[in-house]
Each structure stands twice: as C-alpha cells, then as structure tokens.
Amino acid sequence: MTEFLHTPPKQSWTFSNDVNAEIRRAAATGIYDIRGGGSKRRLPHFDDLLFLGASISRYPLEGYREKCATDVWLGTRFAKKPIHLDIPVTIAGMSFGALSGPAKEALGRGATAAGTSTTTGDGGMTEEERGHSKTLVYQYLPSRYGMNPDDLRRADAIEVVVGQGAKPGGGGMLLGQKISDRVAMMRNLPKGIDQRSACRHPDWTGPDDLEIKLLEIREITDWEKPIYVKIGGARPYYDTALAVKAGADVVVLDGMQGGTAATQDVFIENVGMPILACIPLAVKALQDLGMHRKVQLIVSGGIRTGADVAKAMALGADAVAIGTAALVALGDNDPALESEYRKLGTTAGAYDDWHEGRDPAGITTQDPELSKRLDPILGGRRLKNYLKVLTLEAQTIARACGKNNLHNLEPEDLCALTVESAAMAGVPLAGTSWIPGR
C-alpha cells in the first residue's frame, strides 16, 4: 500500500517535455529554431469535416460507370491563353535551391504525366523543370532572384507571391550550406553566403501599386499569361478582395499548414490561420464581388488525400495545390531511410531540417551526391501515381454525393465533427442544423 503515500509524478501541460526541451535548446544556443515544413500542431482541418453522401433525398452516381469531370480552367478572366488542367491538383511553388535539380525535374515529370501544372520558386526557372513541365507557373517573388523577361514569357502562367501560409508577413533565408555554384549564379550572389529573401516586393507597396504591377507584367507578356496572386492565410476576405481588385486572374490561398523551405518555428506555429478557416472567407469575398468561378481560387496547406481535395472544392475552391505531400510522394521522410535520419538526430516522419541541405532522400539538398539518390524518372512516376489516387478518391466522394463534376461539390454536402470546424467551415455541426455564428 506504500504506493499510495506519494502523489504520482505529474507532467505539466503548460511546461511539457517538448516545451522544456525547446527552452533548454534556446538557452544553450541563443538562437531560435529554424526548420522547414508547415505547422505541426493539431489544427482544425479537413479531418473535422465529413461528407453526407446520397441516400433518398440525394441521387448518387454509379462509381465505375458514370463520369465525374475533374478538369479545370485557370486564368479565364483576362489571359488570352488560360490554362486547362486535367485534374484540379497542382504542384505548389518550391524553389530550385531549396530543392535539388532532380527533385524539380521529378515534380515536372509527375505533374505533366498527371495532366497538371508545377510551379517554380524563389530562385528562378531551371531547364529541368521547364523542360519536363508541360504547364509551368513562374513565381514572381520579392527577391526577384533569377527574374527575367525571357522566362516570364516562357512560363504558362505567372504567380505574384505576396505571402505564403507558413509565414505570412515573413521573408526567407537560404542558408549558405545550400548555396552551390549554380544556385549562387542564378541568384547573383556569392557562393556560400546566407541568401535572404525579402518579405516585401521592392517596387510596389499596397493594392493600388499591385494593380499597376500586374498591368506591367501583362504588358510585358502581351496579355497572354494568366496571373495568379498568392497570399498567405492572414486576412483572406480582404486579401482576396484586394487581389481581385488588383486584377488577379487566379487567387492562390495558402494556409498555415503549407510548408516552407526554412523559417523560424515560432513563426510557422503562431502566425496565420489554418486553411479550413481561410477558404470560406476567400470564397465569400469572391461571391460578394460577383467573381466566384470567374477568378479561380486555388487553396493549399495540408492537402493529403482525395477527401481533402473534395472538401476544399466543396467549400468553393476551384483547385488545390500540394507541396509537402508531393515531397513525401517523391520519398521525403521515408522510413526506409530511418538509420540515416537517426544519424541526423531525428526520425522518419519528423525530419524538417530541410535548410541544412543534408536530406538523406536527396530532395531538399544541393549536395551532388545526395541529389543523385533521387531518380527523377522514378520520382516523377511516384508523383503521377499519387496525383491519380488523389483524383480517383475525390471522384469517388463526388459521385457518392451525386456530382458529375468535382466543381459541383458544395458546402451543403458537408457536416462538421466539432463546433470549431463548423464555425470555420460554415457548415452544420453533424446531426444538427447549427452553424455557429449564424
């Protein structure tokens, strides 16, 4: 009976082992933690939504016989040459520099084979991705690393990046370890130094300037290319409205689960909103302006499954973008590399020191030997397979809801498992007709 004489050890929720470990790390180093990826905290997400499916009041479609269209047009507002994709799942912007050349090639190969687009990143356009990407979106970023009118015209669309979900309001830093000769040359900077990416564009400030900037880009590209405006999930109603006002053909909205090559952990985990909370606000802004479906909405940040794709589209998105999931499909954080992750002091599934350039999977590195580990042909095939599965899964759900087009999914097809997700998504709590806040 002696075990009842003492209160059993009780860990603090506030000062958990993880929190204390970070305090000790900070005390030892004097510097904040930098890592890649998106938010790792538990957030209200698509997992908190369910589809209702069809029964007597709704008429389902036959799963293996009746068509469910998946294609999407992007950039129909102003561009002479809007983009047509076979599937509504695109590859998000990730830079050469953050990723290896073979990884960029694999993304291009996989996206092309699946009938979708891929996107450059902060660092310019590489021949690998242009050559292997049927549809390539060229990012126009504050740093303007590698920016030139020839690549602007070689692109199929242009994405003006105002912010990203992992760090709305933040810039970036590519550490010197990843600055190879080629990366340095593309960015006009000395090899081996830390390369900062500014948080603001150098030649415009505010929505009125942005409108003129979009005009200039359209003029340079003869009004051929769709122009996307990418925003982080900060104030999605107003930011979407202002992007539309500025003349965006497409708004790309990235929630806080969206990854980054590297930034402060405190930034990733404490700034911005989860994508679930962002989509309805952006859709409302488009609807209020009478521009829903006229300016297309691409959403990203934590898309993993076809169910996520379908839920995002049911909330009003025209397409989604994947980044982290695409890297996992290529082989990132594969348990087969566990022994090597252990050597780096981490474990498969948790590896996020992408900025250090020591990625055992050869994806987030510029080390020539590590880069060789990724076979771009095999990687491209794996990505294509994954994209096909996402599409098939989304179609399966849409047919069950009686929809012959993924774009016909609607909030009415959904219910929420939690009060929070019901309020954020604007759909009823399961088993009720209650939408909190309405």
Next chain:
Amino acid sequence: MQTFDLSANGLRALNSSLHALKGQTNMTEWEIINPKGAHAIAAGVDAPVDITVRGSTGYYCAGMNKQATIRVKGSAGPGVAENMMSGTVIIDGDASQYAGATGRGGLLVIKGNASSRCGISMKGIDIVVHGSIGHMSCFMAQSGNLVVLGDAGEALGDSLYEARLFVRGSVKSLGADCIEKEMRPEHIALLADLLKRGEADGKASPHEFKRYGSARKLYTFNVDNAAAY
C-alpha cells in the same frame, strides 16, 4: 522615325508594336508623344532601338528593358527600368521611388533627383544619378554600381551585398553592414567610365566621390549581430 501617339492609340498597341520588333527591324527610332503619365510605357522591349518619350511617365517605364535605348524627356514615376537586363534608360527629369529596382544589367541615368529606394535589390545594373537620392537606396543591393553626384538619404546600402556605391555629396546615414571603403585606382577608373557613359563627365571628377560597400558582417546569420537585423 516612328511617331506613336500614346493618348490616341493606347498602351497595348504601343507595347505590342515594340515587342514585335524583336531585333529584326529597320524601324530603329521611335518617338512616343502624349504619354500623359501612363504606366508601363515601353515595358518588355527586346530590340536595339532608340525610343524617346516626349513627356513624363507613370510606373514601370522601360520595365525589364533589353537592348533598347529609352530616353524620357520628362520625369519618371516609380520603378523606372525595374529589372532592366541591358540597354540604356535616360531620364531627363526626376525619378520616383524604386528607380532601377532589381536591375540586372544596362545603364540607368537620371539627370535630376531620384526618390527613396533607388537601386533597391539591384543585381548588376549601373545607375548614375546627377542629383540626389532618397532614403533606403540600394537596400539589399547585390551587384552593379550606383553613382550619385548629389547627396544620399538615410540608411544608404542597408544589408548591402556586393554592389558598389559612389556618392559625391553627403550621406545622411549608412544602413546596416554598409561602410565607407577606400577609393583605389581601379575605382577611379570605373567611376570615370560611369560618369562618361552617364553623361556626367563634365559635371564631376571621380576624385570627389567616396565609395561605400558591404562590411560583409551579415553574410552569414549570427545571433551576435541580432541588433543589426
């Protein structure tokens, strides 16, 4: 000489005509009349032609210029010659913010003054300003040369990389990691050439300038420099 009335024919017609040249033309001299402060005049030109704009321009005149020589017989709005690749842009009057921003090559000459953030994030362009420049000029400038015959505002060259800055007059303050550096003979020679190409060789002597560049202390992130970030 091709004369284009911008007010009558519109921006789209102008830029599509200029883009169609592509270096395969005998129409090498252009005059644009009635610009009336329009934006994106002669943006994205890629041909060795001479273009004269008779009046003042709005934002992003000569943006991303390649090869062309573009002269503005007036003042220029924000972002003139932004991201210029090559060629020459000459502004007879003043230039607003961000002149020559992220420019990668070519020469930008401003006969008057330039406002704030002149040469911000420049990546190889040469800029010669006959007058003075505003605050935060050459912020994060990576490479290229800036020559200022007048004065410079606050925080010149903040977070500078490898761009070289030459200022004849006073500098209100230097930005983080920007320091005055020795003027060696090669800099005098470089400056003499820039003054000549910038149509300022009769206005100033290279020996009157001070050179500013990066201390290179912020090239690698170091927590001990946190106060400078």
